[in-house]
Amino acid sequence: MAKGMVLGLVLVLGGCTAQEARYVAAPSVAPPAGPVTAAVTSPAPGATGVSTAPEIRTAVTGAATGTVTLTGPGGPVEGAPYPDGASWVPAAQLDFGATYTATVTATRSDGQKTTATSSFRTMGRSGNTAGSGLYLADGETVGVGMPVVVELARDVADGNREAVQRRVSVRSDPPQVGGWHWFSAHELHYRPQVPWRAGTRIDVRAGIGGLDMGGWYGEADRSASVTVGPDQRFVVDNGTKQMTVSRDGEVLRTIPVSLGKPSTPSSSGNLVVMEKAESMVFDSSTFGVPVNSADGYRTTVYWDLRLTWGGEFVHAAPWSVGDQGERNVSHGCVNMSTENATWLFRLAHRGDMVTVAGTEVKVGAGDGWTDWELGFDQYQQVGPSPKPGLPDAVQEARQR
Incomplete structure (x- = not known):
């Protein structure tokens, strides 16, 4: 191999x-x-x-x-x-x-x-270890598009990646076909060939504690068991400025939205909900725009669903209600009313699939969990695709 x-x-x-x-x-x-x-x-x-x-x-x-x-x-x-x-x-x-x-x-x-x-x-404790993260919370209910994401604190050399992959166990009930993809030298993903079946139990163990990854060792094992919730899909159409929310194939609600204005367009692509937060501070200075400038801001935003690492969210935007369903005025996020955002937040799970269509730009590879941007044959690749390291964890959002 x-x-x-x-x-x-x-x-x-x-x-x-x-x-x-x-x-x-x-x-x-x-x-x-x-x-x-x-x-x-x-x-x-x-x-x-x-x-x-x-x-x-x-x-x-x-x-x-x-x-x-x-x-x-x-x-x-x-x-x-x-x-x-x-x-x-x-x-x-x-x-x-x-x-x-x-x-x-x-x-x-x-x-x-x-x-x-x-x-x-066995070896004694090594001072040359690095931590890892498993983006699953034990006992969590996740969406049908949820990938298994193992993030390592250091890059893994080509010759050690297969050993890492061998130590990550993914078991599902009922059984489903899936495959692996290195999005970077420190980030390994797994996804099913088609979205998970609702009700599936997924047990994951990253048995990398003490594993030699090229002169450094995994700090500890990581494991979690999660359950896949109902098949929920959120489809955003820039042409109509509407989001269609469906559950198990039934449309639950159609929501007027405002997307990114031409100078800061929203990203089209097949995405998933990565994170939920009832409130977050959005600060334009995190992407180089001073707060006191004409286009700057620092404000608390509510009912937030993260779509990209770069800072695109679905969230409540009471300031743009008059534009929602009519025109795009945001800095790249999907704006909706507080009533609709609260309802969607309470419905959503991490891993729910979100499709944004018809905008001026495509989502960048690896800017978020872009696993569903790839066909399954392409997903099972040789070696990692290029992707910059993840942004500083304190960076909240670049858009509003």
Whole structure:
């Protein structure tokens, strides 16, 4: 596999996680000839300084199945086989500076068994770690367009990206096909081929605590379980200056809006709600326009739904009610009345799909969660697409 290459189609598995790796040999009529052998090949016997995010690899011959167990200072360690069957992965980060014993038991179809064990010691705590973020809140209800977003505090070199990707587990119930995309050297996304089915449970684990990412290590694992809510779509048509809000295919409301004026147009594209805030301070100085200038402002804006990192929101704009449905007067945001914005805010989930059509500009790649701007074949790319680093977290919005 080429450096930076992402995996192909991924079937997101449902159900419970197994605790044993099983390797299935080709079927045969008679018991296989020759003795059963088994060995733990990685980590090597007696290895020290092993990552706290290891993959246990084994070799068995003459066997129909092989099972792997791992024990440590606290007793048995839960884990599961990697989907490709090539290794066994612990369900949580291992302890630093601890000794573990891996055991593989090979069983031939006629019942003959053999067992092999191997011990290794994990690395001590490293001072060269970096944090990470998982843009999912445990127990959250999300929209059908919600991507799984893993953000790392440092860039990952090409040769280490596949290892990172292998350590991010996405399971859904019911199962759905999905794939991966590196939007930058520090931001890995996963999305289904088509929007999630309403009611889907998604379990995500980024098992990157202690993972070597090229001379630096992940600080800790990240995990969350979320549920997909109803299929809600918000479609903004610049031609009519209206937003159509639908739920499970039924139109709930049509809302007059005002978009970005010609000098600061709104971005067209297939977007998702990234963030909800009952109020935010919008400050023009965050994008270089002094507050005391003719086009400057610093004001509190209510019922905000973020669409882009650059600062495009859907929000209440009582000052432009007379323009809504008629003309564009905003700095790039989607303006609506306070009544409509309050109603939409209470309805919306992060991950709800928002389509903006007919404006003068297209949304920039990676300016927000632009996963649905790409066809699925393009989404499953080789290497990352260019994208600047995320803006300072204190930057609230560049538009109004």
